[in-house]
Amino acid sequence: MRILMIRHGDPDYEHDTLTEKGRREAALLAEYAQHLDLGDCYVSPLGRARDTAAYSLKKVKKTAVTMDWLQEFAARVDINQSENLRKAYPNTKKEGDRYLPRNVWDIVPSFWTRYPEYQDPEGWRGCETARYSDMAETYDGVTRAFDSLLEQYGYRRNGRYYQVLKENTRTVTFFCHFGISCVLLSHLWNMSPFLLWHGLAMAPTSVTEVVTEEREQGIAYFRALRIGDTGHLYAGGEPASFAARFCETYSNWEQRH
Secondary structure (H helix, E strand, O other), X not given: XXXXXXXXXXXXXXXXXXXXXXXXXXXXXXXXXXXXXXXXXXXXXXXXXXXXXXXXXXXXXXXXXXXXXXXXXXXXXXHHHOOOHHHHOOOOOEEOXXXXXXXXXXXXHHHHOOOHHXXXXXXXXXXXXXXXXXXXXXXXXXXXXXXXXXHHOOEEEEOOEEEEOOOOOOEEEEEEOHHHHHHHHHHHHOOOHHHHHHHOOOOOXXXXXXXXXXXXXXXXXXXXXXXXXXXXXXXXXXXXXXXXXXXXXXXXXXXXX
């Protein structure tokens, strides 16, 4: 079995759609899509993902099923309950005298790398961020839905691997987002999602490809063939967007901090 995770194009977050650059990226992706063998397609309900998918789906004459759980990972942390967490999420905006909720993975490395539980495959569930957020509940809801879909294709979760109910070489494609892609990969690989949120940067319209390896009959594990591939952008002379990255050097204030 083969899974493609395709991130949306350069985002206009305010209007939940694509920038003009994002539309150029999506058009280049569409030219490449005919060589990808997209198989069965699923899309996030958010506009930026749907708008990206529309270019490729039109090109290959396919439709996609909308899956609510493919929307960007929505867990939020309440740092009002922990003075320590205010160091982990600096520059948090306030409304009155209370801090506004923050995305759980928008956390500085000097904090999460200090605590081993953030890096542990199961221990992250007990980390301070998880205790003051709906992170674990949201993660489990997403991965249950993901596993339910994989079982429809013949792969049932069994502990830390997948039991092969019916082997196949079909492809499923997800048009989605960076954060949720890291969640799905962390589940497939039995890793803390923090390691992938901070160790990877998948540029807009990039393609990530994982396939099953069935070295033992009836047992499957997923392995990446490529992560964040933007070859279609380079081929089209379109630079990859900086979205999903933070400043390469702290002194560069033109890049996101």
